Amino acid sequence: MITFEIDRRDCNGRAGKIKTARGEAPTPNVLFIETERFPAPECAELILSDKEIKTGKPFFFNAGSAFSRKDAPASADIVIDNGENLPASADSQNAAIFNNLCIFRHARELFENPRSFAKAVAELKNSVSTQFPVYAQGLGEPANIALLAYCGVDLFDSSALIEQARAGYYLFADGKVHKSEMQEKPCSCPACAASKEHDFLFVLRHNYFAALAECRRVQSAILSGTLRELVEQRIRSRPEMVAILRHLDYRYYDWQESNFPVVRQRQMLASSKESIYRPEVERFRRRIAERYAKPESASVLLLLPCSAKKPYSLSKSHQAFREALFSCGNPGAVHEVILTSPLGAVPREIETFYPAQWYDVPVTGDWDEDEKKMISGALLSVLTKNKYDAIVCHIDSKMHFIDEVLESKSPRVVESVEHRIPNSGRTVWTVKGDNETSEESLSALSSALKEVLEGKEKVPYSRRASEDVRSFARFQFGTDKFLEDCRITGKLPFQKIMRGNVQLGMLLGERGMISLTKEGGQALLGAAGGAYCVEIEDFVPKANIFAVGVVGAGENIRIGDEVVVAHKKGIGIRDSGFGNREPG
Numbered sequence: 001m002i003t004f005e006i007d008r009r010d011c012n013g014r015a016g017k018i019k020t021a022r023g024e025a026p027t028p029n030v031l032f033i034e035t036e037r038f039p040a041p042e043c044a045e046l047i048l049s050d051k052e053i054k055t056g057k058p059f060f061f062n063a064g065s066a067f068s069r070k071d072a073p074a075s076a077d078i079v080i081d082n083g084e085n086l087p088a089s090a091d092s093q094n095a096a097i098f099n100n101l102c103i104f105r106h107a108r109e110l111f112e113n114p115r116s117f118a119k120a121v122a123e124l125k126n127s128v129s130t131q132f133p134v135y136a137q138g139l140g141e142p143a144n145i146a147l148l149a150y151c152g153v154d155l156f157d158s159s160a161l162i163e164q165a166r167a168g169y170y171l172f173a174d175g176k177v178h179k180s181e182m183q184e185k186p187c188s189c190p191a192c193a194a195s196k197e198h199d200f201l202f203v204l205r206h207n208y209f210a211a212l213a214e215c216r217r218v219q220s221a222i223l224s225g226t227l228r229e230l231v232e233q234r235i236r237s238r239p240e241m242v243a244i245l246r247h248l249d250y251r252y253y254d255w256q257e258s259n260f261p262v263v264r265q266r267q268m269l270a271s272s273k274e275s276i277y278r279p280e281v282e283r284f285r286r287r288i289a290e291r292y293a294k295p296e297s298a299s300v301l302l303l304l305p306c307s308a309k310k311p312y313s314l315s316k317s318h319q320a321f322r323e324a325l326f327s328c329g330n331p332g333a334v335h336e337v338i339l340t341s342p343l344g345a346v347p348r349e350i351e352t353f354y355p356a357q358w359y360d361v362p363v364t365g366d367w368d369e370d371e372k373k374m375i376s377g378a379l380l381s382v383l384t385k386n387k388y389d390a391i392v393c394h395i396d397s398k399m400h401f402i403d404e405v406l407e408s409k410s411p412r413v414v415e416s417v418e419h420r421i422p423n424s425g426r427t428v429w430t431v432k433g434d435n436e437t438s439e440e441s442l443s444a445l446s447s448a449l450k451e452v453l454e455g456k457e458k459v460p461y462s463r464r465a466s467e468d469v470r471s472f473a474r475f476q477f478g479t480d481k482f483l484e485d486c487r488i489t490g491k492l493p494f495q496k497i498m499r500g501n502v503q504l505g506m507l508l509g510e511r512g513m514i515s516l517t518k519e520g521g522q523a524l525l526g527a528a529g530g531a532y533c534v535e536i537e538d539f540v541p542k543a544n545i546f547a548v549g550v551v552g553a554g555e556n557i558r559i560g561d562e563v564v565v566a567h568k569k570g571i572g573i574r575d576s577g578f579g580n581r582e583p584g
Contacts, residue, residue: 001020001077001078001099001100002018002019002020002058002077002078002099002100002101002133003018003019003020003100004016004017004018004019004027004100004131004132004133004154005017005019006130007223008222008223009222009259009559010221010222010223010224010225010226010227010228011150011227011228011231011256011259011260011279012125012150012151012152012255012256012259013028013149013150013151013152013218013222013227014027014152014154014222015027015028015219015222015223016133016154018046018058018133018154018155020058020059020077020078021077022055022056022057022058022059022077023056023057023058024058025045025046025057025058026045026215026216026219027133027154027155027219028145028148028149028153028154028155028156028215028218028219029045029046029154029155029156029212029215030044030046030140030155030156030157030158030161030211030212030215031046031047031048031060031135031155031156031157031158032044032046032047032048032157032158032208033048033049033157033158033159033162034047034048034049034051034053034055035049035050035051038158038162038204040158041205041208041209043190043208043209043212044057044208044212045057045058045212046058046060046155047059047060048060048062048080048157048158049061049062050062050063052076058077058078059076059077059078060076060077060078060079060080061076061078061079061080062080063079063080078099078100078101079098079099080098080099080101080103080135093105093123094106094107094110094120094123094124095123095124095127095128097128097132100131100132101132101133101135101155102124102128102132102133102134102135103135103137104120104124104134104135104136104137104153106120107120107136107137107138107139107153108136108137108138108139108160111139111144111240111244112240114240114241114243114244114246114247115243115247117244117247118244118247118248118251118252119247119251119252121151121152121248121252122248122251122252122255124152125151125152125255126255133154133155134152134153134154134155135153135154135155135156135157136148136153136155136156137157137159138157138159138160139153139156139157139160140156140157140158140159140160140161140211141160141161141164141171141176141211142171142172142173142207142210142211142213142214143171143172143173143174143175143176143234143237143238143241144234144238144241145173145211145214145215145218146173146214146217146218146221146227146230146231146233146234147231147234147235147241147244147245149218149222149227150227150228150231150245151244151248156211158208158211161204161207161208161211162204162207164176164207165200165203165204165206165207166200168180168198168203169203170182170186170203170206170207170210171206171207171210171211172186172187172210173210173213173214173217173234174233174234174236174237175237175238176237179198179203182198186206187206187210189206189209189210189213190205190209191205191206191208191209192206217230218230224266225261225264225266226266226269228278229268229269229271231245232245232271232272232274232275235274242274245274246274246277249274249277249278249279249282250277253279253282256279257279257280257282257283257558258558259279259559260278260279260280260283260558260559261280261354261558261559261560262280262283262354262513262558262559262560262561263354263511263512263513263560264354264355264358264560265358265510266358267358267359267360268280268354268355268358268359268360269359269360270341270342270359270360270361271360271361271362273368273370275342275361276341276342276370276371276374278342280354280355281342281343281355284343284344284353284355284356285343285344285345285374285377285378285381287475288344288345288347288378288381288382288475289378289381289384289385291474291475291478292347292350292382292385292471292474292475293385293386293471293474294335294347294382294385294386294471295335295349295464295467295468295470295471296467297332297333297459297463297464297467298332298333298334298335298388298459298464298467299333299335299388299389299390299456300333300334300335300388300389300390300391300392300449300452300453301334301335301337301382301383301386301388301390301391301392302325302334302335302336302337302391302392302394302449303337303338303339303379303391303392303393303394303395303402304318304321304336304337304338304339304394304395304436305317305338305339305340305394305395305396305399305436306338306339306340306346308360308363310351310356310357310358310359310360311351311352311356311357311493311509312338312346312348312351313348313351313492316437317436317437320437320442321336321394321436321442321445323442324442324443324445324446324449325445325446325449327446328446328449328450328453329450329453329458330453330456330458330459332458332459332460332461332463332464333453333456333457333458333459334392334449334453335347335348335386335388336348337379337382338351339375339378339379339395339399339402340361340375341361341367341371341374341375342359342361342371342374343355343356343359343378344374344375344377344378344379344381345375345378345379345381345382347382347471349468349469349471349472350471350472350475352493352507352509352512352513353472353475353476353512353513354512354513354560356512357512358512365396365398366398367398367399367401372401375399375401375402376401376402376404376405379402379405379406380405383405383406389452389456390426390427390428390452391406391426391427391428392427392428392430392445392448392449392452393406393427393428393429393430393431394430394431394436394441394445395429395431395436396431396434396435396436397431397434398434406427426452428448428451428452430444430445430448431444432444462487462488465488465495466483466486466487466488468488469483469486469488469495469497469507469514470483470486472507472514473514476513476514476562477514477524477528477531477532478528478531478556479524479527479528481527481528482504482520482523482524482526482527482528483497483504483523485499486498486499486504487499492507492509493507493508493509493510494506494507494508494509495507497514497520499519499523502519503517503519503520504516504517504519504520504523505517505520513562514562515562516562516564521564522564524564525564525566529554530554531554531555531556531557532554532556532557532561532562532563532564533553533554533563533564533565533566534553534554534557534563534564534565534566535553535566535567536565536566536567
């Protein structure tokens with residue numbers, strides 16, 4: 001028998017260990033086929049054979065092979081089947097559970113049809129417990145290992161490596177090259193370093209090393225939280241892999257989003273078209289549309305460009321914008337919203353929330369059609385839910401594509417649903433000569449703000465600070481009712497949330513989220529019910545709480561969320577290490 005331990009998750013992938021009586025091996029990993037003709041390499045950590053063999057490594061016996069012996073040898077750590085003779089899972093025809101292993105049936109055939117493969121992955125992962133490692137038979141070329149791991153596959157085998165070597169192909173993480181096209185040694189792996197020949201066994205040894213090296217690279221990406229970035233690089237070698245990722249993003253957002261964290265302490269590189277549709281990016285846009293509401297006292301919308309430095313307010317350009325804003329005499333009545341790719345629209349008060357504080361994107365000043373549609377849609381979400389008396393646009397002429405939204409004409413965004421934008425008053429453009437930070441542009445910004453704010457009630461800092469935090473709470477928790485009658489003390493990025501003399505929480509710049517006290521957790525529990533509550537068995541936690549001790553978890557909980565931990569003896573506050581689908 002085997003056991004599977006998960007050490008770390010990132011996106012839909014996981015890095016862990018396969019443990020047997022003989023030892024353990026890290027995952028993702030390759031099951032190396034062992035036969036008389038194709039002995040497994042010395043670097044192999046997991047062995048797959050349809051014969052009895054002597055090995056000190058974890059041994060998987062393939063009972064589904066046409067050449068396998070009738071009875072499984074006693075030396076096998078686990079007996080597996082190809083899945084054809086096993087009953088399918090109740091919720092997925094492509095999943096079969098056998099000896100604590102989930103076999104991804106028909107994986108190789110499905111991989112050639114991106115839409116079908118993406119559908120099968122989502123069905124399998126939604127129906128099979130996370131405690132089982134997933135094995136995709138017939139797959140495991142270096143170029144597709146990252147994508148497969150992203151899909152939640154933990155184990156592959158070496159059959160594809162053998163087939164490609166027989167056809168004369170060297171396999172790499174970014175594709176394959178035929179040996180006839182090789183003029184020099186293809187790489188510095190042990191196989192290539194030891195020989196100059198291009199015979200079958202030499203090419204095969206190279207492919208073995210390349211696959212195992214890619215498994216270690218993928219494991220490293222999972223541990224560092226950069227699996228999605230690696231996948232967006234690797235899929236370029238085959239159009240089918242690009243299509244699989246796009247199908248997952250377009251059609252299976254709900255499954256993916258539940259696996260993506262709401263906080264991250266490193267940059268998110270948004271350097272490809274697929275980055276626009278990353279689940280955590282789409283989640284940010286959906287929360288703007290579904291949860292977010294502007295500070296109540298803000299009656300003038302100020303649209304601003306993004307900056308390379310994050311958070312935006314620390315950049316020189318935004319400091320100049322804010323200087324012009326404060327010169328108007330009533331900054332509390334102005335609502336700043338930054339237009340950007342890939343997030344769309346970022347209100348100033350939530351600029352520290354992931355991924356707004358942590359993304360990096362190539363900047364050219366030009367916008368493609370996907371970006372125009374996405375930004376227009378995000379702005380439409382803001383304008384549909386919030387009423388402004390005036391809009392000041394301090395952005396250059398290349399963003400005039402938003403005119404259609406500002407004028408309530410949005411053919412790029414609206415197809416079958418008619419959106420009605422509340423009366424937003426007049427719109428003023430203030431950038432001169434496409435230079436947002438020129439003295440002339442900043443002067444025009446200051447003058448425009450003074451003009452549209454003339455005669456309006458001055459909004460005190462204390463009132464606006466409280467409204468900003470409540471907008472943040474709506475975005476983070478889906479409600480701000482637990483912050484009624486609260487006041488804010490301190491300055492960003494460390495503001496305390498107080499009710500009387502009791503602190504309910506604090507806005508932490510490092511995490512970019514509201515961190516609750518026990519009293520704040522109790523208030524949230526009363527306002528949001530169990531949406532952000534983890535119910536545990538009757539014990540008092542001293543350190544980490546593992547899934548086995550969890551009785552129930554709110555459906556909104558994602559990795560990194562601030563949650564209320566409840567049991568019979570009281571409540572506590574924790575950062576969630578798992579999403580709501582993890583237990584079971």
